[in-house]
Amino acid sequence: MTKLAIHTLKPSKGSRHTAKKRGRGNASGHGNYSGHGGKGQTARSGGSRGLKLKGFKRLLQSAPKLRGFTSIATRPTEVSLSDLEKNFAANEVVNVKTLLEKNMIGHSAKMAKVLSTGKLTKKLTVEGLKITARAKEAIEKAGGEVK
Structure with missing residues (x-):
């Protein structure tokens, strides 16, 4: 096996395509009409462009208008009370670390928010x-505490 060096690097197989050489005689496979077919508007230079734009205008008009501001601030992952009821035993501590350990939030999540969906009976x-x-209110009613 050859040693990896700057002069031995090659592009991976199939990643590079050679351009079709057109108008170089019939033996090349792209002679006579050079892939443009017969006569008419599309055989002429610049003839295939304007026809597409008419239909494209309607597509542009029907596309949703992306306006306004999108915040880059990370939103907290939502965790419901019923999720806590299912995954935690009584007297356990619930924080980002324990939620990660129990795969209740993604590994890239920085924050979680507890929602009042479902019931909680454990402390x-x-x-x-x-x-x-x-x-x-529901956590404190079940005998737990929020720090």
């Missing part, structure tokens, strides 16, 4: 997470 301690008012 849990929630630390360092965003939380809705109703979810906080």
